[in-house]
Amino acid sequence: MTIIKNFIIKFALVAIVFTAFSCKKENAAVTDTSNETASLQEHPSLILTAQGVKDIRAQLGSIPVFDNTLKAVQEEIDAEIALGIDTPIPVDYSGGYTHVRHKRNMVVLQKAGVLYQILDDDKYAKYVKDMLMQYEEMYKTLPLHPKTRSYARGKLFWQCLNDSNWLVYVSQAYDCVYNYLSEDERNKLETNLFKPFADHISIDSPQFYQRVHNHSTWGNAAVGMIGLVMDDQELIDRALYGIKDLKLDTKEKDDDGGFLNKDGKAGFLANIEEPFSPDGYYNEGPYYQRYAMYPFLIFAEGLHNVKPELKIFEYKDGVLLKSINALLNLSDADGDFFPLNDGQKGMSYYNDALVTAVDISYHFGTQDPGLLSIAKEQNKVLLDDSGLAVALGIKNGNEKPFNKKSINLSDGPEGTQGGVAILRNKDIELVFKYAAQGSSHGHYDKLSYSLYEKGEEILQDYGLARFVNIEQKGGGNYLKENKTWAKQTIAHNTVTQNETSHFNAKYDIGSQHHSVLNYFSSENDKVQVASARENNAYPGTEMLRTMAIIKDEDFEKPYMLDIMKVTSNKSNQYDFPYYFIGQVVQKNFDYHTPKTLNPLGNKNGYQHLFVEGTAKASSDNSKLSWLNKGKFYTLTSVTNTNDELLFTRIGANDPEFNLRREAALMLRRKNTKNTLFVSVIEGHGSYSPVSESAVNSNSSIKELKVVLDTEAYTAVQITNINGNTKLFITANTNTSKGEKHNLKINDKNYEWSGSYYFE
Template sequence: MMTIKEKAVTFSWARHAVDKLKTELDFFRSEEILLPEEPGGWWHQYVCPRHHTELIFDAAERDAVVFSCPKGCKLEGEPYRGAWLVYRHQAMARYALQAAAVYAADGEDFYSGLARTILAGYAEQFPLYPVHPDAQPWMLRGRAFHQALTEAIWSTTLIRAYLLLVDHGVTFTAGEEKKLQAFFTMLEESMEQYRRILIHEKKNAENNYTAWLNASLACVYAAKGTGEKLGSLLEGEGGFYHHLSIGVKPDGFEFEGSTYYHIFVLRAYLIAAEMAERFGVDLYDAKGDQGQSIRGMFQLLVKLSGDNGELPALHDGPYARVPFAREIAEVFEIGCAVYKDPTFHPVLAKAYRYLYGQEERTGLEAVLYGQEESMELHSASWKRASVLLPDSGFAILRHPGNPLSVLADFGEHGGSHGHYDKLHITIMHRLGEVAPELGMVPYGSTLRKEWYAETASHNTVSIGGRSQAPHTGSCRQFRQENEDTYLWIRSDGAYEEAVLDRHLLLTDGWLLDWFHVEQVTGREQDREIDWWYHPTGHLLFPVESSRVRTDSPAVLGQEAGYGSVEVLSLLKNETDCALRAGWSTRHGEGGHDPEYEVTVSALLPPGSILHEIRTPGITEDPSRRIRGIMLRHRGPSAHFITVYRAGHEPAVLKLVSQAGGPARIQIEADGQRVAYCLNPEAGLIQEEYRNTEE
């Protein structure tokens, strides 16, 4: 692969990016390099308790005692100070790597000196940190931070900077080298101890911690030149091959079903592979016991991504965040360089678009790992098939003639990073999200458990005002044909003696969503069935004389996320037949992109109530509340039937028959009239009527 210097000479984007990195480091020419003497805390506590947004961090701020919320709140003291210190330590490690990269490009001594000073400073400071006394009981305690996990990540950045300098001929003084080698030895002892506790004492080898402890140790061994120890990180319990076999499902998804932690583990694997390569060991094509691989983990992300490269925020993980976008850029730059797969480009382009507002290679990640000549990363366009991930429990429905796609979740709960969200769907448009998973706030926010992990915050069903139980659903049928893709998923463990079935049918004209709830028995109070829909666009209702607006928004309840839901208006179906209702959402900049509108047609079961609701928004800014729909039906069973269409022309949806036989509906749109009947034994059966009267 090309060196950084070769890239800077050959590629115009690389030269421009290096110059920008140099400008960002210029303030160090007049500023003394100050490393915090205090250890860091837990970054998840760097969050506003009122607005639940991540607090502002300025990497150029040398010290801070007041911490600002983007909404104007000012906070002082702990835990914010400790969390800020995490950011500061991480920023200084990144500055060391950035300075090393600039030196590798241009050979200017100022930048190697800057990196050396930071590295030697931390080498001197690290032994002074005690095992962190303020770490929470559940944590594997670090020294420089509450968590050993944070310490492992931070150490890989520092050691990558050290190795980059050494690779480009930088010689450290005898005093600096002595401090650094002592630092590496202490890191080695700590990480090996953490690894022993996690894998052998706690019996938790599949944890994402393991991947990072392995990565940190691989960096240490590379820095010390002790390649003979690498084998202990590759073989045996908790080794690279074992973790790949137990921490990743056979279909390529990280075992917790979280997009964020999938990338988190993938990044650790790539760092370990980078270090192993220095000893002549190739991990990029390594295989787990059931065929798991690093390449497969990339391909899984491509399968999950939207047409615009956007990754869904499945289970725990931020909806969007600068450090996360940097991680995506890093892993996909490495992936593009190693596997040379153009299908990776849209995800990489989306990360750069979030970071810099443009789909171009720039920034530290591009300089370090980018290998391709093209400055622009045009989103590739090709026909994308529907996907079933049977091991992880996700399915993605796509149709080449429909700009809408849908991702459904029926798999395992996800452990400590899972949500109570079985049969949840994420609806995407080719231009972006329509009704996504909302993401996860930093764990220090009370909304983590009060809203974002609860069933009510997902596009699924809850019963009796309670969240679902942790469980695993099942896929009853998945069928992809030229005309449509059909998915039938089931949950019979969410609520005692209740069966939830969701049928999804995607054609070129619409997405049909048929959610059937059957409660065999149950207490009267448990017969309240709530269907949830959380779009992120501008919600528009037609004028309904029977829709009653509330004088002042009132919350629905106090538990299971209901305390975060305000009711804005009600539409009751007081008839003895299904009532048709509809709404639309406009998306895009300002909410006025005519190509980015989605209409929804719904059938309200007799006696049901449609609630227009307001809830916390996506986790990038929960205080920007969004309007959505909750449809409530009381009874032993319910059919929630909706049709989604791209554009401003809704489908005409009506219930044809139900009493005495299978439920049957009719959809009319684009000059077609199609009837579907729900057969409990065979699934969704289509009967088509083309421009004929019933």
């Protein structure tokens, strides 16, 4: 209690000092008309505002989540100040000392600037000034970074992307200490550091800046934010609209596979217009949407505060705020983002970028009380106007649960380039990807999926092959296995034809195409379905995949039904993997284990798969059960006796151990023209290592059978161990909700309206 009282008294005294200081500034504004006084009236205005600082100080000591955040930040920055300032000459890749130190400095500068404003303690402003002056002294003679791997080298960092990160944060610090600095000091910083820094990111690096990509979004925000602080309209326009009159003779390609835009699509507004669908889905996927949301939203907040006439939060029908809701829905029950495209597993909405997103969305949006529940879980807020709004909302008990439901998110700037469907029923989540390529971070995995229960993977998507910011692993950058394995089709839960990836793993081809929604239905609490078609992954082959989460009273938990219909103009080999997570418990087929492990193939990802077991399907249903974290799961697949079953494990041709050693069961079907893959994955039972008891460890499915498959319809019959039978019929064509269907199967008529039938 004594500590709390001292804390409240401390901030009460700060408020009194600030009131006197404010009166002094207001009186000065009345009597002094110099440019210096005009500046005093304009800062801070970027993220923190002068009014916001007053409001924050008035509430200090009475808003727990804000007070706790402030206390933690103050302790953190006080410790940094005690250590002294270090601005080393840059030499390292990601994860190396100089890289980490400059990255740390940008965050420390931003936080110290905020502390100066809120606490009105000059030691924080002096610390910011002293460090900025060290950077000014170094930067004016700093060459390009010595590491040459990047397509656009920075000066402080090995790539312009990280230089842009730095300037986004440091511009906020500069805004906070602007009035603390003398005019000569500001001129020195702007002439020798900030303006050259912005020019290098943009004018000197058009291959980085003049693009529609998360990289250039950071660049646009960096140039624009420092432009707002400096009141430099040229930089602001360059940020919003890109570099004008850019003359380039050749098409330049970066090491990511992205291209320099020469069709006028560049700048911050283009980076809002192009990657986001009307639903707020970001085409690179949730991992990079999370990364890009910080510059998107922090620059938008600065534009809103300094240039309100732009109405930035209304741009493209308010898509920036919509995108936050979309991104939160692209997370599992634990808040981890689904690893679509290049995505590191474990990235979640507890990341600082999502603290920013949630706070800004709440403050500038509709003040959705569901966002407050996430902010409460995050247990920290921004130390600015939006963070104050969230803290007050939590203090007043306004939060409500953020309810994640089944949702279909369109892809493409007009929402016409496929999408991602998420089906949720109780604790089961199915993520079905039928989107466009996803820019340079896209994978060749049309109609792929992953499956979760309570945030735990049942069937996984591999994600990316990279150890982010771990220097020992390729300097913390993308590993070659990201292209040779993670991006390849065989690394995903979808069909690979003739051991060749979709679009032959060519970015130029894949970026021209997208899958097409057949139908999406989530109105029925018991049956939720997503169906999509892919016609371009393999010339002459069409894939139609229909996936359903079904809550059936005959089963313990909702189960997933998967129907993949393949139609081709020639005979092919089809490989269909199931990347299950857990320990094999039971199977209903005999398999052979080789004495020596060999790769399954020599290219397109196959070179990274060891073959651990081979079998021939011995019945109409092949079954595999496994145990993971105390839960049992069973895969039941419709097979024929010509089908091969392969146990595979990732890790072949990987001498540096860059890949995770994870298993799959692969269904291989050779010399086949048209075919149908049908399977069910059911969760059931539990195992306790404490009581050493297994409950309901066996599958509840007796038989899975295709009873009809035509161009127009596919019907699957599911019979449980008690003999109860259910029938699922999907319309392959004519799928509108009002469409009436009449179908005879085994001398029985079925009539229904809509896209599917289940009973």
